[in-house]
Each structure stands twice: as C-alpha cells, then as structure tokens.
Amino acid sequence: MRYLFTSVFALAFCFASAQKDFIPLWPDGQIPYSLPHKGKEIFEINQDSIPLIRNVVTPGLIPFLAPAANNTGMSVIICPGGAYIVEAYDHEGIQVARQLNEWGINAFVLRYRLPNDSTMTEKKWVPLTDALQAIRLVRSKGGAWGINTHKVGIMGFSAGGHLARPLPRISTTVYKTGSRPKRSAPILRCCVIPLFR
Numbered sequence: 001m002r003y004l005f006t007s008v009f010a011l012a013f014c015f016a017s018a019q020k021d022f023i024p025l026w027p028d029g030q031i032p033y034s035l036p037h038k039g040k041e042i043f044e045i046n047q048d049s050i051p052l053i054r055n056v057v058t059p060g061l062i063p064f065l066a067p068a069a070n071n072t073g074m075s076v077i078i079c080p081g082g083a084y085i086v087e088a089y090d091h092e093g094i095q096v097a098r099q100l101n102e103w104g105i106n107a108f109v110l111r112y113r114l115p116n117d118s119t120m121t122e123k124k125w126v127p128l129t130d131a132l133q134a135i136r137l138v139r140s141k142g143g144a145w146g147i148n149t150h151k152v153g154i155m156g157f158s159a160g161g162h163l164a165r166p167l168p169r170i171s172t173t174v175y176k177t178g179s180r181p182k183r184s185a186p187i188l189r190c191c192v193i194p195l196f197r
Contacts, residue, residue: 022111024060025133031059031113032129033120051090052082053111057119059130061137062109064097065145070104073148077108077134081158084114084127092157106147110134112163127163135167 026032042054066072078100080092087093089109097107112130115123135152142149156164 022060022062023137024058025130025137026059033122033126035119035121037119039116039119050088052086053089054086054114055116055119056087056111056113058111059113059133060111061134062094062097062111063145064094064101064107064109065147066101066104066106068146071106071146072104072151073106073146074104074151075106075108075138075147075153076100077110077131077138077152077154077164079110079112079131079154079156079160079163081156081160082114084159087111087114087160088157092160106145108134108138110160128166131163131167 039055039057041057043051044054045051061077078093078096080087080089082088082092089111093109097109100107110131112127112134113120115126117123120126131154135154138145138147138152139149154164154167156162
C-alpha cells in the first residue's frame with residue numbers, strides 16, 4: 001500500500017513537472033505527417049519506478065531557464081531516450097535540465113512524437129521533424145528568453161542520442177510536399193543546425 005501511494009505521488013509530481021510551461025512545437029495545430037486520431041498521451045511509472053510517457057500526441061518543449069545570475073547564454077535541447085517506444089522524460093530530461101541550469105546553461109526538454117503507423121504518415125521522419133522544429137523554436141524566442149541563439153546545442157540519451165546525432169549535418173527540413181508549414185512563419189527563417197552536440 002505504501003509503495004502504491006509513493007508511486008502515485010511520484011507519478012503526479014512528474015506529470016506536473018512534465019506539464020510545466022509546456023510549449024507546443026506546432027501551435028497552429030498543423031503538425032506535419034499527423035493523421036486524425038483520438039489517441040491520448042499516457043504517463044506511467046514502470047516496474048523500476050521510472051516515469052515514462054508514451055503515445056506523444058502534442059510534441060513540444062519544457063523550458064528550464066538558468067538563473068540570471070549565472071546564465072551563460074548557452075542552451076541545450078534534451079532528447080530523452082526510450083527505444084522510440086516511450087520517453088524517459090524525468091531522469092533523461094527534467095533532472096538533466098536542472099543540472100544544466102546549475103551550470104548556467106538553459107535547457108529545453110523535448111517531447112517528440114514516437115513512430116506510430118496509426119497516428120502518422122512517414123513515421124521515420126517524424127521524430128527528426130520535431131527535433132528540427134525544436135531548434136527553430138528555441139532560436140526564434142532567443143530574445144524573449146535572453147539566450148544566445150548562436151549557442152544552441154542538442155543532446156540525447158539512447159534513442160534520443162540517435163535522434164540528436166545527425167542534426168548538425170542537416171541543413172534542410174524533411175517535410176514532405178503538402179506537409180511543410182507556410183514559409184511566411186517567422187520561425188521558419190531560423191537556422192535548424194545546432195552548433196554543438
């Protein structure tokens with residue numbers, strides 16, 4: 001009973017942290033490759049007491065800005081791992097972000113969509129598309145967040161590392177014809193190449 005109470009409390013705490021200041025990657029609702037569906041995001045704690053999220057419906061970022069007193073202006077986007085089945089958003093996301101903050105580095109935990117034939121087309125491109133958009137979003141809000149847009153990097157764990165690895169070599173988006181957002185959007189004029197990983 002005590003374990004159940006602790007697990008429920010931990011899940012509630014992690015869920016609240018995961019929703020903290022959540023910023024959708026695609027605020028206009030035009031999410032590339034997305035198919036109409038009624039799926040919902042699932043927050044859970046596995047048998048090893050690790051908080052996870054599966055079936056990501058709304059991709060986005062959770063910002064953790066470093067205190068002004070020691071803010072270096074550097075920023076890192078964090079891609080949690082989970083074998084592209086779940087995302088370990090707490091110990092491979094939120095906890096890492098808080099540590100980076102102590103070092104004066106701004107952190108952004110990425111909640112990216114996981115490949116799923118029932119909710120998307122071109123599933124192999126979906127996580128990469130979300131990661132590219134995350135870089136754009138961080139750079140587009142550089143002024144408001146007080147970050148140096150020339151010092152935006154990306155890191156990841158396990159599947160998240162696999163996702164982050166090719167980004168420095170990508171100079172164009174991977175949107176399929178008909179799925180690309182309108183070029184008039186200011187965010188699309190931001191560079192998608194991270195300067196370090």
